[in-house]
Amino acid sequence: MARIPALPVFRIAGRRVAVDVAHLAFATGIVGWCVWFGLDAWQSQADVENLIMIVPAAIAALAFYVAILVGCFRVVGREDDAVSQRAPLRAGMGAKIAGTMALLIAYVVTGPWIGFDVTSFGYILAMLLFLGERRWLVLLLVPTLFCVLAVYCFGTILGTPLPLLLVPDFGS
Amino acid sequence: MIDISALGAALHILGSSWQPWMVVVPGILIGLFVHAVPGLTTSMALAVCLPLIPYMDFLQALIFMTAMYAGALFGVAIPAVLLNVPGSAAAVGTTFDGFPMAQAGRHNEALGIALAASCFGQFVAYLLLLVLVQPISAFAIRLGPPEMLVIAVWGMTLIARLRGRHLARGLLAGAFGLLLGTVGLSVRGAPRGTFGIDLLLDGIAIVPAIVGLFAASELFNLVGRDYIIDDLTHRKVSAGRILAGMRDTFRYPGTLFRGALLGAVVGILPGGHAIANLLSYSEARRAAKDPESFGTGDPRGIIAAEAANASSEGGSMATLLALGIPTGGATAVMLVAFGMHNITGGPAFMRDHTDIVYAVILSSLAQVGILALIGFGFIFVAGFVVKVRLSVLVPVVLATAVIGSFALAQNMAGPITLGVFAVIGWLMQRFDYPVSAVVVGLLLGRLTEGALLRTYQMSGGELEFLLTRPIALVMLFLLVVSVALPHIRPGRIKRVTTH
Numbered sequence: 001m002a003r004i005p006a007l008p009v010f011r012i013a014g015r016r017v018a019v020d021v022a023h024l025a026f027a028t029g030i031v032g033w034c035v036w037f038g039l040d041a042w043q044s045q046a047d048v049e050n051l052i053m054i055v056p057a058a059i060a061a062l063a064f065y066v067a068i069l070v071g072c073f074r075v076v077g078r079e080d081d082a083v084s085q086r087a088p089l090r091a092g093m094g095a096k097i098a099g100t101m102a103l104l105i106a107y108v109v110t111g112p113w114i115g116f117d118v119t120s121f122g123y124i125l126a127m128l129l130f131l132g133e134r135r136w137l138v139l140l141l142v143p144t145l146f147c148v149l150a151v152y153c154f155g156t157i158l159g160t161p162l163p164l165l166l167v168p169d170f171g172s
Numbered sequence: 173m174i175d176i177s178a179l180g181a182a183l184h185i186l187g188s189s190w191q192p193w194m195v196v197v198p199g200i201l202i203g204l205f206v207h208a209v210p211g212l213t214t215s216m217a218l219a220v221c222l223p224l225i226p227y228m229d230f231l232q233a234l235i236f237m238t239a240m241y242a243g244a245l246f247g248v249a250i251p252a253v254l255l256n257v258p259g260s261a262a263a264v265g266t267t268f269d270g271f272p273m274a275q276a277g278r279h280n281e282a283l284g285i286a287l288a289a290s291c292f293g294q295f296v297a298y299l300l301l302l303v304l305v306q307p308i309s310a311f312a313i314r315l316g317p318p319e320m321l322v323i324a325v326w327g328m329t330l331i332a333r334l335r336g337r338h339l340a341r342g343l344l345a346g347a348f349g350l351l352l353g354t355v356g357l358s359v360r361g362a363p364r365g366t367f368g369i370d371l372l373l374d375g376i377a378i379v380p381a382i383v384g385l386f387a388a389s390e391l392f393n394l395v396g397r398d399y400i401i402d403d404l405t406h407r408k409v410s411a412g413r414i415l416a417g418m419r420d421t422f423r424y425p426g427t428l429f430r431g432a433l434l435g436a437v438v439g440i441l442p443g444g445h446a447i448a449n450l451l452s453y454s455e456a457r458r459a460a461k462d463p464e465s466f467g468t469g470d471p472r473g474i475i476a477a478e479a480a481n482a483s484s485e486g487g488s489m490a491t492l493l494a495l496g497i498p499t500g501g502a503t504a505v506m507l508v509a510f511g512m513h514n515i516t517g518g519p520a521f522m523r524d525h526t527d528i529v530y531a532v533i534l535s536s537l538a539q540v541g542i543l544a545l546i547g548f549g550f551i552f553v554a555g556f557v558v559k560v561r562l563s564v565l566v567p568v569v570l571a572t573a574v575i576g577s578f579a580l581a582q583n584m585a586g587p588i589t590l591g592v593f594a595v596i597g598w599l600m601q602r603f604d605y606p607v608s609a610v611v612v613g614l615l616l617g618r619l620t621e622g623a624l625l626r627t628y629q630m631s632g633g634e635l636e637f638l639l640t641r642p643i644a645l646v647m648l649f650l651l652v653v654s655v656a657l658p659h660i661r662p663g664r665i666k667r668v669t670t671h
Contacts, residue, residue, distance in 0.1 A: 023603050030348050037351050037365040045362035052628060053621040054354055054364070061347040067340035086602065093396045100395050100566070101595055108574055108591035112584045120571050127567030131395060142564055150575055160579040 007074075007084055015075050020084065024072040027065055034061035099130050115165030121147050173303055175526050182530035185231065192535060195228065195236035200543055203243025204550050207250070207260070214244040214260070218505040222512070230513040231528055235535045237506050238489070242294055242539050244502075245482050246547055249286035253474070254279060254400070254557045255569055256390040257383055261615050262481045265449035267386060268608060269466065269473030276469050277401045279558055280410050283551040284417020285471050286478045287544065289428060292421070293479035295540045296432035297439070297486020302533045305490060306522070317626035318637075318644040320441060324620040326651050327447045327612065329454065341605045349610035352376055353617015359625060371585040380577035380586045381614060384593030385600075385607050387573055392598045394562050401558050409555035414548065420471060427456050427472045428479050435480030439487020445502075446615055448487075452480030489536075493529050494522050 007018040038058030041050060089097075107123040124143040133139060155161050155170050164170055186192060206217040218237055225233045248263035253270035266286060273282035328346070355365040356375030366372040394400065401407050421428065431452040438444040438451055456476030457466040466473050488503050496517030498504035510517050515525070522529060557565065577586035600607050631637030638644060 026599055026603050027344070030344065034348060034351050037355070041354075041358075041362070041364040044364055045358065045360060047360075048628070049360055049625055050358045050362050050364070052625055053617075054351065057347045057350045061344055061351070064340045064344035064347060068338075068344060071338075071340075086604070090396060096395045097392045097598065100392055101598070104570055104574075104594060105591050107571070108587035111574060111587055112578060116575055116578070120575065124567045124571055127570075128563060131563035131566070133561075133563045138564065142568065146568055146571060150572070154575065154579055158579065160582070162575065162578065 031065040178526035181527035199239025200243035203240040204247040207247030214502040246290040261446040265453035265477030272469035280413035281417035284414040288418035288421035289478035290482040293482030297436040297483035321623035322647040345609040349613020380590040384590040385597035431476040431479030432483040435483035439484030448484035449477040449481040
């Protein structure tokens with residue numbers, strides 16, 4: 001059963017205000033990057049040729065952020081009104097999505113360093129287990145088949161050798 | 173407009189030997205298979221096959237590459253519809269309505285629509301090319317940065333239309349995408365937003381970023397479910413329903429023709445191939461009486477995107493054959509194949525080898541029928557994806573995308589870009605920001621900046637300069653009309669009803 005998350009309530013100027021902190025943090029992160037990018041471009045070369053589109057786009061991003069910022073604060077009457085407008089995640093989904101993201105990030109970072117043969121096998125096996133697969137035949141066959149096919153297809157048919165640990169010279 | 177004697181010679185070349193036709197089926201199949209892998213591109217498939225080119229005669233080589241191009245142009249629609257993962261920028265528009273249709277159990281119809289629209293788009297484009305190849309070459313040479321700028325701005329109006337429920341969030345997403353598109357070295361060599369990382373000097377790898385943004389939006393959310401389609405009865409792969417989808421395509425002739433014509437015209441321009449599908453989608457949505465149904469699984473969305481994407485091939489080929497200028501990665505590789513046969517594209521090629529040009533166009537028209545048959549079989553097999561458990565499908569698709577993005581970039585930038593944008597994409601979706609607006613911005617960022625800068629340099633900052641560019645003025649007028657019309661029409665209709 002999904003539970004509708006409650007927003008933290010602050011007392012601002014004598015009023016009870018619910019703040020969507022998560023959304024605020026996300027929007028601030030996006031616009032923070034936009035502003036930093038504009039400044040970085042400015043510092044790199046402060047001429048029209050370099051800034052003709054970047055500065056107007058960064059200023060526009062800042063203006064849109066102000067409009068979003070206003071929406072992140074909502075005056076509420078009772079504590080019960082301070083609920084998030086977002087659709088709640090189903091029970092256990094947050095952990096599953098976070099786990100999937102973490103495994104993907106680990107895979108993209110380690111794949112090129114260690115080799116795609118070993119890391120692809122490990123990634124697919126870990127994902128299968130994480131998503132609840134318990135049939136040993138599937139756990140063995142899917143990662144093995146994927147690795148063999150991927151290494152063969154990319155190395156020989158497509159002629160783009162991948163970094164590999166077990167057969168480092170395959171396809172090169 | 174048509175050189176009849178050259179056309180007769182072309183028919184003779186194609187009819188007197190079976191050799192040119194031998195490469196059509198392998199070419200289409202390679203194109204289809206390559207684009208079933210998210211992250212791989214047409215130019216990569218063409219480049220991989222370049223070593224085969226010297227072993228073919230020139231016409232056979234050209235037919236082989238156009239067949240591969242044709243297969244790839246449709247192939248990108250398959251992962252876009254079934255998995256919401258566009259194989260390339262050219263299939264972004266297809267995901268908007270293709271994936272919602274697949275989730276609603278209408279994947280057979282969606283794939284059938286994509287195939288029919290793609291075949292129709294290619295047919296119209298090559299028919300136009302056959303009749304207008306010489307006038308097109310004269311027209312293309314007159315298009316410059318101001319005209320490209322107007323087209324880029326036209327593409328950006330899509331951001332406002334993709335805003336979702338919150339205008340400010342949609343516009344912020346679009347501005348974010350535009351800025352992301354300009355990361356890397358400026359035209360004058362200044363590094364921008366690279367964090368001192370050399371791999372970012374060339375900018376953000378577009379295809380891994382798009383795959384990450386779209387894959388994240390859906391694949392992360394799918395991990396808690398068993399299948400893409402929840403209802404068991406909707407998971408059937410049905411040839412009859414694929415055919416029904418193909419038939420349904422022709423119930424929207426206006427959308428189909430508009431998409432095909434728009435794609436053919438935009439395809440003439442450098443980079444036009446990537447944005448043709450988005451422009452066409454935007455125009456179809458603007459012209460619809462019920463634009464709110466777009467994005468929820470409306471067949472017109474797929475028709476508009478696919479017809480334009482496919483017909484942009486004809487436009488690209490016009491520029492390649494008539495001017496010898498590549499408009500994208502795929503046609504650039506084709507130009508290399510020209511060089512392998514010691515032939516240079518352009519006006520001289522058009523003059524001296526008109527029969528070859530017509531033979532390529534005629535064979536491409538015939539390829540449409542072959543693509544319809546092969547594509548039908550291919551999507552029948554690909555449709556079984558909906559029967560695979562998501563616990564197996566999600567890791568396999570993500571791993572394929574990661575490896576594909578490495579192969580594309582040939583360094584860590586590809587996989588890391590995919591991973592970072594996967595997380596950003598999911599967060600955007602969670603906070604109700606339209607991911608597609610970022611993608612549009614990302615695709616148009618560099619293009620718009622380049623066109624804006626060159627227009628500024630040409631004009632010296634004087635607006636009167638635009639008066640010397642009649643084509644740009646006409647395009648600007650059409651842009652203003654297309655933006656203003658939806659706001660004017662309801663008022664007029666209301667007034668007429670009142671009277």
